[in-house]
Amino acid sequence: MRKPEATRRQFLQATGLTAAAAFAGARIAAQPQLPGPPAKKLGFAVVGLGSLAINQILPAFAHCRHAKATALVSGDAAKAKSLATTYGVPESGLYSYETYDRLKDNADVDIVYVVLPNSMHPEYTVRAHKAGKHVLCEKPMANTPQDCEAMIAAAKAAGKKLMIGYRLRYEPNNMAMIKMAREQEFGKPKVILCEAGFSIGDPKQWRLKKALAGGGSLMDIGIYALNAARYLSGEEPVAINAISYTTPGDVRFADGVEETINFQLRFPSGVLANCVSSYGVGLNRFRVHAEKASFELEPALSYSDLRMRVLRGGTVELRSLPERNQFALEMDHMAECVQGNAEPRTPGEEGLKDLRAMMAIYEAARSSKTVTLNA
The missing domain is CATH 3.40.50.720 (NAD(P)-binding Rossmann-like Domain)
Incomplete structure (x- = not known):
């Protein structure tokens, strides 16, 4: 007669232990996941x-x-x-x-x-x-x-x-413009306009010394317009025309660096880019004219407060993206490439392409002739 009693007691003990174990497991599963150690800087x-x-x-x-x-x-x-x-x-x-x-x-x-x-x-x-x-x-x-x-x-x-x-290659608005152009959100891009300039001050600064700067506005600020034309088209220019002008007697340009230079680029697909670089006037806009609409950044190359607009059918659409520190994005990208052994988005070869194009722009301005480049 005692065997059933023992069996019942064993059953209760077993089920109690199982319930306790299940409850403990539920508590463990419900614990929040603790963050791992911060990434090494x-x-x-x-x-x-x-x-x-x-x-x-x-x-x-x-x-x-x-x-x-x-x-x-x-x-x-x-x-x-x-x-x-x-x-x-x-x-x-x-x-x-x-x-x-x-x-x-x-x-x-x-x-x-x-x-x-x-x-x-x-x-x-x-x-x-x-x-x-x-x-x-x-x-x-x-x-x-x-x-x-x-x-x-x-x-x-x-x-x-x-x-x-190239800080703009890591800035969200410029990255969005690249995506819009490459994915042809508004059809094929046909014409690109890139304007970069400011009125330079102190005539004694190194940017106005040709031996240190290598040139004038093109080398310093115009490179943004050139680089933008290249990354918005996704191509390398095959033909370049240019014309430059420097105000006579302006002491800022006494060392022979150019004040303003306009240059035109033709790309293999037929996209044409009109660009201007200046040390004499404020310029700060990138615009892509595509088949169905135009889209632009203005300001386009400031450190903050960039503004994107889409223009079509007589309407203007504003697009807003979160603002990020451009230099922080750039330096973090470099650090991540080192940590992950990856190729940077803007390696030395990217800088070389701009220098080759800038030398062709200067040659076109000097010669008043079209300079051709290999695609």
């Missing part, structure tokens, strides 16, 4: 502490997910020390141009960001690669195609990444 050495580095690049690290400032290189020790204090760069990460090559021994520096006058880009890029570092170099890549080729060769010899700082 790669260290950047910023070389050249001029206005771009101070006002744009260094503040942008606060918006980066994969990049941080770990070293500064400058000829002004007091300036470098002050900025290092502001941005948390250790004193061991401060270098002069004479001690630049010691970056090789700094394990906290993964990537060197060259933010120097154009003519200095090749030397400091090559030296950084020889020090075993990846390089992000400001645009324009250099003053000549030959220098660009030497920089690309140095990167390959070192087995390191070389990326050119």
